[in-house]
Amino acid sequence: MNSIKPFDPQLKFEGRVALITGGASGIGFAVARQLSELGASIAIADRNADGMEHAAAQLEGTDPLTIDVDVANPHDAAEMVSKVVVHFGKLDVLIHSAGVGIERGFLETTPEEWQRLIDIDLSGTFYCAQAAARHMVENSYGRIVNLSSTAGLRGGTGRAAYGAAKGGVIALTRVMAVELAPFGITANALAPGAIETELVARMHSEETRRVYRAGIPLDRYGTPDETAFTAVFLASEQAGYVTGHVLGVDGGFLAAGVMHRQGRS
Ligand SMILES: NC(=O)c1ccc[n+]([C@@H]2O[C@H](COP(=O)([O-])OP(=O)(O)OC[C@H]3O[C@@H](n4cnc5c(N)ncnc54)[C@H](O)[C@@H]3O)[C@@H](O)[C@H]2O)c1
Secondary structure, X not given: OOOOOOOOOOOOOOOOXXXXXXXXXXXXXXXXXXXXXXXXXXXXXXXXXXXXXXXXXXOOOOOOEEEEOOOOOHHHHHHHHXXXXXXXXXXXXXXXXXXXXXXXXXXXXXXXXXXXXXXXHHHHHHHHHHHHHHHHHHHOOEEEEEEOOHHHOOOOOOEHHHHHHHHHHHHHHHHHHHHHHHHOEEEEEEEEOOEOOHHHHHHOOHHHHHHHHHOOOOOOOEOHHHHHHHHXXXXXXXXXXXXXXXXXXXXXXXXXXXXXXXOOO
């Protein structure tokens, strides 16, 4: 008879090592804080050294490792994972949140803008996830969460380079889920909608905000913590049967079509 292991619904990360790229700011920082509060050992990797120091100082009671990295550089990505493994002895979780955005029309996007978004948002995801997975296969355990976007699933004005890169992240994540499954590694993607972070402060004009909110059934932008919590779930041991998934964190944006704003001004 099979013995049934009791299922513990409490999220616990004691003994787990998590690497968060883009951890100096926004969604990445919120993930780092939540995972550290749940007991994980934390490594934050970012190209913003000052932001990283500031972020690390806010993770009270933990001693996070901070790593300077340009995720668009494959050597940096490999070295980043080596540093985590040397420091903590292993790597269990990668949350890949480093990324940049741009709002530029398809007709106006320059080759340089296109290349920068592909280099950082798409190639950066490949370099970091591959480096992490090459270590994780040795331990037959891993959780990888890549930050995509609703722009990777739906069209929209000004999202030619960004949407193409984020759509690529979804395709890459699905291939990773299939190829890494034999090694006990799950790979999932988040597709946040509009989340109040520095990136959105830079990208969204007042006009963009007005138009965007009109398409969000919950009629508001999301918070970094609401987004981070979904990454924490996917990074948990308990989410071991969820892989190759794209989770919208978008106030219903992906579900919506034409909407009347009944009962709302
Ligand atoms: N905020 C949103 O509404 C939203 C929506 C959809 C997707 N996303 C995605 O979520 C992720 C996090 O976004 P955020 O809103 O927290 O942005 P953010 O700007 O607050 O944080 C991104 C972090 O990535 C770092 N970074 C950028 N380029 C890097 C590079 N080449 N190497 C290393 N670090 C680099 C930045 O220094 C910054 O700390 C991004 O991939 C973004 O595309 C955000």
